[in-house]
Amino acid sequence: MAFRHLAALWVQITGTLCNLQCVHCINASGPREPWLPPLDAETARRHITEAAALGVKEIYFTGGEPFMHPAIMPLLAFALERAPTTVLTNGTLITDATADALVALAAAARYSLEIRVSLDDPDRERNDAIRGRGAFERALRAIVRLNARGLLPILTATETEAAPGGDRYARLRALLLEAGVRKPRVKLLPLFPVGRAQGRGGGTVTREMLAAVDPARLQCSETRAAAAGGIYVCPILSGLPEARMDGATLADTLVPNRVDHPACLVCWQTGSSCRNA
Amino acid sequence: MTTLSEPRAFRRIAVFGGVYSNAHALAATLADVRRREVDAVFCLGDLGGCGPHPDRVFPLLRDAGVRAIQGNYDLAVAEGHTDCGCGYTDPRDNHFAHLSYAYTLARTATENRRWMAALPGHRRLRLGGLPALLCHGSPRAISEFLWESTTPDGLVARFLDDARAQLILCTHSGIKWHRRLADGRHLVNVGVIGRPENDGTTGVWYTLLTAESGGDLDVEFVPVAYDHEMLAKEMDAEGLPPEFAETVRTGWWTTCLEVLPGRERSQGRF
Ligand SMILES: [Fe+2]
Numbered sequence: 001m002a003f004r005h006l007a008a009l010w011v012q013i014t015g016t017l018c019n020l021q022c023v024h025c026i027n028a029s030g031p032r033e034p035w036l037p038p039l040d041a042e043t044a045r046r047h048i049t050e051a052a053a054l055g056v057k058e059i060y061f062t063g064g065e066p067f068m069h070p071a072i073m074p075l076l077a078f079a080l081e082r083a084p085t086t087v088l089t090n091g092t093l094i095t096d097a098t099a100d101a102l103v104a105l106a107a108a109a110r111y112s113l114e115i116r117v118s119l120d121d122p123d124r125e126r127n128d129a130i131r132g133r134g135a136f137e138r139a140l141r142a143i144v145r146l147n148a149r150g151l152l153p154i155l156t157a158t159e160t161e162a163a164p165g166g167d168r169y170a171r172l173r174a175l176l177l178e179a180g181v182r183k184p185r186v187k188l189l190p191l192f193p194v195g196r197a198q199g200r201g202g203g204t205v206t207r208e209m210l211a212a213v214d215p216a217r218l219q220c221s222e223t224r225a226a227a228a229g230g231i232y233v234c235p236i237l238s239g240l241p242e243a244r245m246d247g248a249t250l251a252d253t254l255v256p257n258r259v260d261h262p263a264c265l266v267c268w269q270t271g272s273s274c275r276n277a
Numbered sequence: 278m279t280t281l282s283e284p285r286a287f288r289r290i291a292v293f294g295g296v297y298s299n300a301h302a303l304a305a306t307l308a309d310v311r312r313r314e315v316d317a318v319f320c321l322g323d324l325g326g327c328g329p330h331p332d333r334v335f336p337l338l339r340d341a342g343v344r345a346i347q348g349n350y351d352l353a354v355a356e357g358h359t360d361c362g363c364g365y366t367d368p369r370d371n372h373f374a375h376l377s378y379a380y381t382l383a384r385t386a387t388e389n390r391r392w393m394a395a396l397p398g399h400r401r402l403r404l405g406g407l408p409a410l411l412c413h414g415s416p417r418a419i420s421e422f423l424w425e426s427t428t429p430d431g432l433v434a435r436f437l438d439d440a441r442a443q444l445i446l447c448t449h450s451g452i453k454w455h456r457r458l459a460d461g462r463h464l465v466n467v468g469v470i471g472r473p474e475n476d477g478t479t480g481v482w483y484t485l486l487t488a489e490s491g492g493d494l495d496v497e498f499v500p501v502a503y504d505h506e507m508l509a510k511e512m513d514a515e516g517l518p519p520e521f522a523e524t525v526r527t528g529w530w531t532t533c534l535e536v537l538p539g540r541e542r543s544q545g546r547f
Contacts (some may be wrong), residue, residue, distance in 0.1 A: 055432045055436075057432050
């Protein structure tokens, strides 16, 4: 796939260290012995600085669970001085104190700070069957906490079945309204056959399919992910040896990339992007 | 997409975007511009949209000699696309976008669609001594939103470098803003005249840009009041969604809010 321009830099700040262990996790994150270690703050700052100089539009922090990183708050402040910044979180660690700190950070920043809280199913039982007992309650509480302070979180839901349910967006929106969130924001992501969901998709993008697609439809034409071990093609495949880009700097990696992972087929089919909008 | 270059330099220009079939606001804007001694008037695209009677804006634009570029809506209507290319994911937003697009497509005369098809994608000009690039969304994509809170200085500098310009003008998002970089270069989102900018007031905005040769740029956002109640009544009479007319009457956006960044979203009512 041809590279167009760097719109988004993803920073997999905690590697695959997470306090939850969801059954569909794209990078098989969990609390014990993460297969991909966290990124040190110095390396993260170096990549963010380079991305800003290259004209990046947005910085995203992901993991694992980013709020498990000891330097997450100063790193967010550092990123926000350079570009709009988003954190993808499960919400479980967003206490009142953390919510206050995030609101203060957002208010002082030149650019938008976005918090994306993962909650996959508007039904509590079904959500917790995927994300673990209590995950629904804690995610919803984080959303309400942030919302009450005027920082409007984006509920991010991953499709839990290969065939997406038609009214999920409306049901998630209704859940937020019912919880008192007056400006509901919802982001849907497809299920990617990678990590713990490996094998839940079939086939790859063929040469003919690739020739027929507008590069703008595939997020790898405008995105890169920094994680332990280097720069990777996109946030979905971040950390996988086969998705690692050659090069000493971020600029070196802004070159055409392979799209032969089964997850690439999902991007090709859906045109989905992990970015906020 | 083509780029059209103006042969001579200007001292003062008026620029607006996003007409959205609002002929009342367009007439009021052009009347205001006539009092301002401008060298030329530019429209950055999106002539159709949520408003009624899409054919009414074209004679106004032509009679006033407005130099337009193509917006994503104009491209879609000109080529008869199945949707406006806004790419919403909220089914509610898609529902509203489809209704207004289908209405606009069905009621835009062939000659006006041809006129839009012939519009350039970009324009270049000199304002005072400043080389300027005019685009719809961003210099690199017709449907890219440039919001104040999500457009970093580094990206603005990149756009200006790539365009070899001192000034970039854009629209598409619907809220005006101006960024002056530390090195003195500028990006101005000129806003839209077709609907209010989600601040609870019913007026709209266009932009006056003035630069003496060798002097710095002066950017003035000009408020325009128009008969918004008349527009809303026409929208009701045409059977357009009441949510659209509500925006016209109240100044608050009611639909398609998903594209707003958190900061801009928090400033509106919905
Ligand atoms: Fe537009």
